[in-house]
Amino acid sequence: MAKEDVRMFPNMVTPNDPVIFNEEVCNGCNNCVEHCVMDILMPNPEKGEPPIILYPDECWYDGVCVKSCPLWQKGAITLNHPMNQRVRWKRKATGKHYRIGMPNPPKPNNKPPVGGWDAKA
């Protein structure tokens, strides 16, 4: 049996993954890098690849990176609240309890906000 390739790493920074890039969809345009007010994302040295989340601990979850992404609705980038920020709710008619991040989530509610996702004058 081949030896496991195990390395020394410090503990991961918490929260772990404030944003999740979908490498299949993201084209590495770095719009999110330029919009992040905390400057936590660094351009990937490999062109066309998703940015590196260098400072996940400095994320303040404003979602500006997602809003600035031309492909966000195709899933290129998703905001990911840490586990201790995942709220709960109860369906009024059934009394069933839910939470963000649950294993068998209810169907997504695809109703856009008033005026759409990109409301302008």
Add this chain to the structure above:
Amino acid sequence: MNYEDFIKNAPRWPYPVNYGKENEVNCDVLVLGGGIAGCWAAIGAARKGVKVALVDKGATVSSGAGGAGVDHWHCVVTNPASKISPEEFTQALLDSRSGWRNGIAAYITSQDSYDCLLEIEKMGMKIRDSDDEFKGAEFRDEKTKLLFAYDYTAKYCARVWGSYVKEALHKECRRLGVKIYDHVFVSSLLSAGGKQGARVIGATGVSSRTGEFYVFKGKASVISMYFPQRQWIFSTEIRGLTYSHRTPNLTGDGHSLAWKAGVTLAGVESSSPGGAGPYGYPQYGTGNANNTWYACTIVDANGKEIPWVDRDGNILKSVSERYRPAAGQKFFLSGGGEGGDHRYQGPRMLPVKGMAEFGGAARGRPGAPEVKMVEAEMPLYADLPSMPAQERRVIFGLMIAQEGKTLIPIYRTYTQAGFDPDKDLLQGYTMGAMPKWRQSGGGGVIAGGGPITDWNLMTSLDGLFAAGGQIFFNGDHAYAAATGRYAGTRAADYAAAASAPATNRKQVEAEKARVYAPVKRKNGVEWKELNAGVCKVMQDYCGDVKSEEVLKLGLKWFEEIEAGEAASATARNPHELVRVLEVFNIITNGQMIMEGCRARKASNTALGFIRSDYPEVNPPEWQKWVTIKQDQGKVKTGELALDYHGDVKKNYKAHSGKRS
């Protein structure tokens, strides 16, 4: 050897680094801080045809305390549907806090807020229900198609689509030729002859990407940075930096710059942590009935509704009544008026026993009248499904989506996880009793202390103007827009008549030496540990109850930390360098706040200020602003009448530059 030293092949910094390389920028009006107030200041100045430079630590396209969005546009009392005048509204704002408010900023905003709203519409922000989704709604003015919040009778607060507000402002700045310097941390103000208290003639900065140095020269400057965050609470470990109600970038750099330059400040003794606390939830993302969620029905675990009452305690029978003034009342203030002033008190939900922190009405300052409490079974939920359809849609579909830090974090995330406002009850959570420095609150509508200004919004220093959350006791978004625009035009006028600035080389060199010290050192403390250590001093020596001895000890520890840990702080790249420099400002602001606390030798309920060595509450001789400033390194205190703004109508007419 620690791990970081052991790793030799860490990826290279993605930007070319040139510590110390100097860039000189010359302009007429220099705007420091590119949030809401800063962008409006730049726009106001640029429209006057002067050369404007705008400097921001983050990215102007999205940065600032109001950068993430806005759902309520306050103080639009001059809109055609409004029932109140700017004078009446300003008086109410002042009265509701027994005068403890910035009268100049309140009146400028009451006069100019609606004009700003019309202007931002031209820049591309949606402000009307042009699609007629809310046709016939109680909160809609059919003529203008404006939607209103809170008081549907008086109509002074507009509901807007502000998620992309910064994009609109950023675009307009660029269209007007404003030179924007993003990712540049403003490290100091430059003054004539390099002297504290002299005319401000520019600023220095350092790039958080390249480490390059900037010398900005401006005939006039506007500081428009927010009041300090990360001052009492700091931990990235629990939920990143998201506990701050405003961008955690806002480390009160403007306050620190102003204090070091010799600006006179007021009200800093009322400073409090702000934010939602490290154990809170996403802002506006839990069931409640206040501000953005106003006036959502709250139910208990058994579906029992928590009753609402009017200012006199009469039970309200319909949802509609929660948006109307009481019998015999012309209008109410949003949030009921912070001081609980009966004249402006609005409808409120009765507080639930054991959850006194839950409702704004129950938060009560000392001396506020006792409120009736109701029994309820935990947990509580926001019952959007029971709300009238248009109210439900406007709360969740417009306000929650557009508030700021909500479109993606709340609206998108929750709906994709299956949350449906037509069907689901969103749970609320209690905070319980805890020391004030750990509570949520602060921030919000009334900013903390800061520079005082005259009616031109010029600070006590020649050539230095202030706007937005930078000014003492100013309000939030609309206040930032109105005072920013006003300060920008006043600064442009000043610049037109001012001489060209000449920087003092010694001052620049001293600043360069200070700024780059952390990248030249090794094995010192890094910024996060330093920030947390500084916060501990604030918690222990500037907490709920102050006294001379405790404050003096706090100042002693700060002095020690400055000479000790801070003087050994290290940075491995320009990003870390700026974070270290921010913490230096947090130390400076801690000293400034403690000096402000020492200067007020009396307890005061309006300021939430308690001194154990001066326990008498609100003694008449202390019903005044206490000011502090540095003069040749020494702290000087002074005082100012609460109503130093004078006759607001007359003064506005004399200074605003408006022709009408």
